[in-house]
Amino acid sequence: MVGQTALTEAVYYILLSLVTPRHGYGIMQEAERMSGGRVKLAAGTLYGALNGLLDKGWIKSVPGAEDSRRKEYVLTDKGREALTWELDRLKELVENGEMVLGGAA
Amino acid sequence: METKKVTRWFWVWQFEEEELWLNSMAAEGWTLCRVGFCTFYFERTEPGAYIVREEFRKRDVADESFLREMGAEYIGRMAMWIYFRRKAELGEFELNSDLDSRIQLLSNICRMLLAVMLMNLGIGLSNLRVTSLGVINILCAGLLAYCYGRIQGKRDELKRERQLHE
Incomplete structure (x- = not known):
């Protein structure tokens, strides 16, 4: 079982953007695009998160990327599992929120 | 190129003030280009052309190349602090947001x-x-x-x- 605890917003968007291989700057741009400009990943935060995710085996660096100076990363099966788990958790949060607050919000 | 040297002391808990000061200098057209002990060297640039950031870290070459990939320039290093700058036209530049x-x-x-x-x-x-x-x-x-x-x-x-x- 992976996941168990909530992912941070940064990690969630990093994983989501790595469904296709991307380098660091590409991840930043994709997270910003998906969130409609709301999520701006800071370089240090992103770098720390990428290293943590590599250690966990949720992402891997892609071998033989065309420009070897720019490392590319991609989601692994384990990472996809974590992301699916998180999505179920988020759905539960939304369902419960809507149920309690009704359509009032 | 026109440069100037400013000597200023910041205590370790004042790193945020230091960064704010470096950016207010950049906003006036003096962008950090070199660092020394309690000494900051600035070069004349367009006012507000750069965003300056500092990071506390052990030397991590991979991290520096990662930041260069983001379009950031490595300025220098003083003790455990590493200084970077990036052209403001590239958008917001943050090192630690969350x-x-x-x-x-x-x-x-x-x-x-x-x-x-x-x-x-x-x-x-x-x-x-x-x-x-x-x-x-x-x-x-x-x-x-x-x-x-x-x-x-x-x-x-x-x-x-x-x-x-x-």
């Missing part, structure tokens, strides 16, 4: 301060048996303990905030 990475940053500073403090305390105490100069090390240890307390206070404040949101 609470977790800011807490991590403060924890790293705390660890370094604690290590140097214990070292000074140890040297001071063992020197005292031989010479009264050991007092200097013990005073240093006291000052470092104060720095540690200031940084730890900042970290605890963020940790309380972290209990409520990311």
